[in-house]
Amino acid sequence: MCETVLEQVYCDEGGLLMVILIGGAGYTGKTFMAQQLLEKYKYPTFSIDNLKMGLYRANMDCGFTPTDSSELIGEKLWPILKGIAIIFPF
Numbered sequence: 001m002c003e004t005v006l007e008q009v010y011c012d013e014g015g016l017l018m019v020i021l022i023g024g025a026g027y028t029g030k031t032f033m034a035q036q037l038l039e040k041y042k043y044p045t046f047s048i049d050n051l052k053m054g055l056y057r058a059n060m061d062c063g064f065t066p067t068d069s070s071e072l073i074g075e076k077l078w079p080i081l082k083g084i085a086i087i088f089p090f
Helices: 030-041 048-058 070-087
Strands: 003-010 016-023
Touching: 016 030, 048 070
Parallel strands: none
Antiparallel strands: 003 016
């Protein structure tokens, strides 16, 4: 089963937004859960895999390769993901 983490992010206008981060081991249904949230609640989704591969293909000297450990890739992507979550247009 997927682990779901809820994080509250405040936007510039002072309103409260909620960003749902879905994490878990491979083949546990993370994409399925995101699709269900999109269909039921119309929540937009964003795949970290797309970001990872886009960054790597754009700049192979980005600090990681697609075969590196999840921990290393997570360390490199977290500042970017946090920035996206704060400004993501809902």
